Amino acid sequence: MKKFVNDPKQFVPEMLEGIALANPDTLTYVPEYNLIMRSDAPRDGKVSIVQGSGSGHEPAHVMIVGKGMLDAACPGDVFAAPPMDYVYETTKRLASPAGVLLLVNNYTGDRMAFDMGREMAEADGIRVEILTVDDDVAVKDSLYTIGRRGVAGNFFVIKAVGAASERGADLDELVRIGKKVNDVTRTMGVALTACTPPAKGSPLFELGADEMEFGVGIHGEPGRERRPMTNADAIVDELLEAVASDLPYASGDRVALMINGLGGTPISELYLLYRRAHQQLAARGITVGRSYVNEYCTSLDMAGASLTLVRLDDELDGLLAEPAEVAIRVF
Amino acid sequence: MKKFVNDPKQFVPEMLEGIALANPDTLTYVPEYNLIMRSDAPRDGKVSIVQGSGSGHEPAHVMIVGKGMLDAACPGDVFAAPPMDYVYETTKRLASPAGVLLLVNNYTGDRMAFDMGREMAEADGIRVEILTVDDDVAVKDSLYTIGRRGVAGNFFVIKAVGAASERGADLDELVRIGKKVNDVTRTMGVALTACTPPAKGSPLFELGADEMEFGVGIHGEPGRERRPMTNADAIVDELLEAVASDLPYASGDRVALMINGLGGTPISELYLLYRRAHQQLAARGITVGRSYVNEYCTSLDMAGASLTLVRLDDELDGLLAEPAEVAIRVF
Amino acid sequence: MTAGPQDVEHVVRTIAQTALDNETYFGELDSVVGDGDFGYSLARGFEKVVEGWDDIDRTDPGTFLKKVGMIIASRVGGTSGPLWGTAFLRAGSTAGASAELTGEQVVAMLRAAADGIKARGQSDVGDKTLLDVLVPFTDRLEEELTGGADGGAALAAATRTAREAADATSEMVARKGRASYTGERSRGSVDAGAMALAVIAERLTQSWTTEGAS
Amino acid sequence: MTAGPQDVEHVVRTIAQTALDNETYFGELDSVVGDGDFGYSLARGFEKVVEGWDDIDRTDPGTFLKKVGMIIASRVGGTSGPLWGTAFLRAGSTAGASAELTGEQVVAMLRAAADGIKARGQSDVGDKTLLDVLVPFTDRLEEELTGGADGGAALAAATRTAREAADATSEMVARKGRASYTGERSRGSVDAGAMALAVIAERLTQSWTTEGAS
Ligand SMILES: Nc1ncnc2c1ncn2[C@@H]1O[C@H](COP(=O)(O)OP(=O)(O)O)[C@@H](O)[C@H]1O
Ligand SMILES: Nc1ncnc2c1ncn2[C@@H]1O[C@H](COP(=O)(O)OP(=O)(O)O)[C@@H](O)[C@H]1O
């Protein structure tokens, strides 16, 4: 396994310890619950915003804890929802009179853990709301599944509610805003290689030298279909068609465009994808008002990318423009 | 080749076009010379800071053009120094009465192109200084080579002179500061996999499943030696020993610690490395005053990382703390 | 057939040991159309049970099972933590304060476990999950016991059913859990949770034969 | 032996064609202890020369070579752009305004090219670079011409020397260029630039034989 890892079972704790050591002034680490929280949270007048999820999606979510984003993250093991206890204990520690907003990516394990954690926290008298994110258009038929998965679009929900809560929005208002963002956000991804979970030590699936996995999930779940590899422009065109026709985004719309790297793809390639997406949106009469090209929600070391569109209005534009201070940073 | 690429010969121009499209308000793109420059440069009172280098190291350097960092970057093709013309034309366009500072990573091709470009610009009456960066301790014997390579430590030189030039420092002062940073900066890297240049279409070298390349260069040049793969902590200990004993950094020092990903390594693993480095520095009595965990200077899609130490004093600390606004960003 | 506290402890120990021994195998099964962590989650969960083994409240079998369920539900993540935890909790509650469990009670406990999983997972037989083994296993066990078979024979017969049911999940299309995202592509491979139950049943049958039952 | 404008154009065309035809091979050579871009840089450079071919000033061979050198030096990156550009520039300057070049002039031009590379690259024979072919090739050519050989025979002999010298770089440790970073590890593989010159010489010899010389 070509990875920087010690004991695979300690992969997540050691990563969290690294984050804590690098941010001694702003973050607090509670090892027992994989909990990374703002050192200044909870605050009386501010709703606390918490995200769980599995690990392996970094910087989501432990590295986007900070002012204007999350107040805490309590991830489970790699690709595994956190245990109920993590959610409950985190909610207790983040309990603010203004309440706690639990953000949940729509997966069975996460929903169960957060539902159970919430029940227990409410029994303690804490005000809790759950907001579910499900932006992945790769999962078509919601009758047969628990519905769409929550993937990289999640970033926009966090950014918007994070900004609004810094401005003093109450819990109901945050739920409204979060739902609104989720409603106008769509994502689809493609994998060029499989990821290697540290505990498994080998790639999660095998992709031929000329194959790609279209509509892949961020846990290495197979996607819509396996296809022959094509060039960057053709890949963007297909991702864009799937995403843009889903809402649908229409001529005259102003959008945020995110090209999210899945972990093993260099940022140079992401800008190639961005270029084509921006140009093709322009051809559809859709203006890119905000651009995001980086790693936001990864799948360990998977080579690949996802494309996210968010339909903007003045409210969302203003919220996305607010500053934020998180562990993942360049300076 | 599992990459997002169209015509490999268009890899660099298409990437640059993506950067330009994503930053229409702040950056100007001159395709003829692979030039990405601040739209508000040159300014009369400010020295223009320019970096060339080959491509394939993104975000270095085209994505760190912006306020507080570079005023322009004019990279060559992947892993190839820019042609002399790019340097000359860029210098002309960035010519400010305060002068132009050309930052050069210490490689034969880059030095030749910048020397020639500088001569031509000076003949036009432009005031130009060259500052060479050579922080890579992997290259031991400077008698047999052109000296050490410039690698990720380059970021700190750019950050410091960028900040100082925003404060109004003149060209001589910037040269002094840049040299000072270079003098207290040391880096060493390790590769777990080889990178695949788009034009080559296959990995630059072959690494066995249990091998790593110690002291690798950022162009996929082989390093000090090929070694059996070990765990993350052991790798950090060896990198740190090589770097820390070179200056040497001593008990009581305050340092900036950078763990730089080489392109294919997820940030989760970088934080594992950071954890160990931080702890081992503490054990040596060295305090980490500033931490940097991200991709700064990559080698395309290479899995691997480098470790950089910068010995801090109040002046450098202040310069590194200044804000900057560049294309590579999360928000 | 009756089962005392020793038997219940033995069953839990066997389940735990099976989970630990098959970490890689169960993980591989979950890799085909899932995310490969099922073996890891299950092993880490039962590792916690084994670690705390001596401190688990043994007032009666029901209490013991509930405490095991609490450890799993609260400390194990993924989909399996809540589901397996719920199963043990419900089985324990159904056992009540009995010191000795009758065959009927065991069947009722297994049904309660299945119902708990259905409720928690909003799933049912036919969705290609562990329920597609747990339910037919329980049906067969009840049938055999009602028909007069002794504990060992009934377990052996139910285990054969479990294996067949686990193999048969290969023909199904997943409708719940992560595998369901792949739709038709989930056909052709067995469900990891279902197969894990079959392997556990086989291990129990084996130890029943070698160590006998009360 | 004399060489006219046609011959000089033919030589440059042959060099360009060799660079284009061997892009992959030269790149592979540079991959062993370098960064693999030598073939690409050289091909892109001579592509630019070929693209602008008809517009290159042909006042005399010297001017033609200087213009070629300018294209390469100014528009080609890497280490090869400045080095090869300088070589053509210096060769062109040395040719002066002659319309026909004598054998002696050709030798002087090659020496000027080598000196230009040495100055620009701060390198010398023995550093495991293209100089380790260019210099012995020139020495041998001079020797043969002085000894009375005709152009074709002299070129053929110098080409054999070039091939031997290129092969011999395998035994050397690189002291300049990217390969030098690997120190002792650079031993055992030939230098990419050196081998490129040998291949070019072979191609020139071949076309000299088939097309004759003036
Ligand atoms: N909604 C559900 N109801 C019942 N069982 C389920 C459900 N979802 C998944 N399972 C079972 O759980 C197994 C996967 O467990 P695990 O790998 O821990 O989950 P995850 O998909 O969160 O990684 C599946 O093989 C299946 O048997
Ligand atoms: N300082 C130097 N002087 C002369 N020739 C050199 C020097 N450095 C490198 N070379 C030659 O250039 C070749 C490599 O060219 P290229 O791949 O373009 O350079 P880079 O190392 O910048 O990628 C080497 O094989 C060698 O023959």
Ligand SMILES: [Mg+2]
């Ligand atoms: Mg999972």
Ligand SMILES: [Mg+2]
């Ligand atoms: Mg190069």
Ligand SMILES: [Mg+2]
């Ligand atoms: Mg799983």
Ligand SMILES: [Mg+2]
């Ligand atoms: Mg090279």
